[in-house]
Amino acid sequence: MSTPAEGPRRVRVTSPRTTGGRRPSTPTGTREIDEQTRLGEMYMDSLIQSQLRLALAMVAGAAVVLGGLPLLFALLPATRTLSVYGIPLPWILLGVVVYPVVYVSARIYVRNAERIESEFTEFVGRK
Template identity: 80%
Template sequence: MSAPEQPPRRVRVTSPRTSAARRMTAHTGTREIDEQTRVGEVYMSSLIQSQLRLALAVIAGAAVTLGGLPLLFLLVPATRTLPIFGIPLPWLLLGVLVYPVVYIAARIYVRNAERIEGEFTEFVGRK
């Protein structure tokens, strides 16, 4: 009769680096924002403030440009009745000039908003 077979002996396999120092995970800005930490709140409020400043500047520029037209008509009475191609100047300016001004203001806003967001993304990604 033969001796009963013994199960194979268990062997514990370990990494040779178990004694090495573990790497700390970097706290990136996106992680701070995702986890809604205080630092993430500061990042987001900074982005929102930058976008608000841009929006107010563009609105102010458009308002001064378009709001200055009635002031022009008030201060220079000859412009109220000055015909250009048979159309009174106020009608021409208010009917035609408004659209390019609004379009240019919108283009300026979009271009600068994209720049701000790109800089923010680059900054947060590096942190």
């Protein structure tokens, strides 16, 4: 028994796994990227190529839609003089219709870019 002058006896508590190996704190995929290994470079190249494909597809789509308007006016001369409620059709198409098309394509681009990045983050986090 301990005497009142000594106080309570101290006990050291330790983990039962003190001798076991530790797991790496960061996933190996992110470590590969951080250490700039060849595999990390391949991961980053894959991400950049996916983003580039998406950007080129969006630019091509916008070029077809927006570039098609002058082509429409050139191939069908009647569209140049056609009026809707007293407003020339080219003005309506170029002044009103273009902006929702650009807005929707920008929203689609952002959503797909975020999806690509989240899939990449999930993939690298698992490796």
